[in-house]
Amino acid sequence: MNNPPVRYPLAIFDFDGTLADSFPFFIANFNRIADRHRFSRIREEEIEALRGCGARELMARLGIPFWKLPLIARSFITLMKDNQAAISLFDGVPSALSCLARRDVTLALVSSNSHANVTGILGHHCRHFRYVDCGASVFGKAARLRKILRTAGVPPGQAIYIGDQPTDCEAAHAADMAFGLVSWGYGSAHAFRGFRPQAHFDQVKDLCRIAG
Numbered sequence: 001m002n003n004p005p006v007r008y009p010l011a012i013f014d015f016d017g018t019l020a021d022s023f024p025f026f027i028a029n030f031n032r033i034a035d036r037h038r039f040s041r042i043r044e045e046e047i048e049a050l051r052g053c054g055a056r057e058l059m060a061r062l063g064i065p066f067w068k069l070p071l072i073a074r075s076f077i078t079l080m081k082d083n084q085a086a087i088s089l090f091d092g093v094p095s096a097l098s099c100l101a102r103r104d105v106t107l108a109l110v111s112s113n114s115h116a117n118v119t120g121i122l123g124h125h126c127r128h129f130r131y132v133d134c135g136a137s138v139f140g141k142a143a144r145l146r147k148i149l150r151t152a153g154v155p156p157g158q159a160i161y162i163g164d165q166p167t168d169c170e171a172a173h174a175a176d177m178a179f180g181l182v183s184w185g186y187g188s189a190h191a192f193r194g195f196r197p198q199a200h201f202d203q204v205k206d207l208c209r210i211a212g
């Protein structure tokens with residue numbers, strides 16, 4: 001990991017692929033949702049290449065128009081709601097969250113997933129989060145980040161958004177915040193070519209370094 005140059009008093013987390021290991025569930029259900037919403041199915045051997053695409057490129061390759069995104073997101077969210085037990089947090093996430101909370105980092109979460117799924121999967125680890133903002137559109141996270149900054153009264157330069165997708169990085173930078181990229185998420189390193197995350201986290205336990 002590149003050590004963050006400063007301690008970040010406010011750390012905002014993405015959920016899927018960052019805290020929750022939902023990629024296997026996403027892939028297992030992908031073609032079912034593709035059939036329902038009439039976009040391209042994927043084959044096992046395409047997955048790695050698709051993880052290297054940004055959201056716009058992915059949508060173009062799969063034939064997903066923007067207007068279908070909320071409908072597709074809703075289908076995944078509903079499916080996940082009925083299968084929450086199949087999704088767990090990445091190993092080490094609970095101790096990383098309690099380490100940060102213990103060291104007085106304010107924790108928040110901005111996700112495009114639903115509040116019910118996020119809180120259901122986090123379970124009692126939810127207690128570490130001061131702010132939880134769910135239901136953001138994939139391209140609409142910057143406004144949610146700004147709202148948390150305002151509510152928390154923290155200047156953007158003292159906050160970091162930690163996520164796994166290029167859209168997360170774009171949102172953080174649009175909100176003038178630092179972005180921390182995790183290596184265990186949906187997006188592969190190739191998807192981040194041309195992006196400049198302020199921090200890289202190679203292992204979950206590295207997240208504790210946000211506390212300085």
Ligand SMILES: O=C(O)COP(=O)(O)O
Nearest residue numbers: 014015016111112113165
């Ligand atoms: O990383 C993403 O953009 C997707 O994750 P989210 O569902 O928690 O928003």
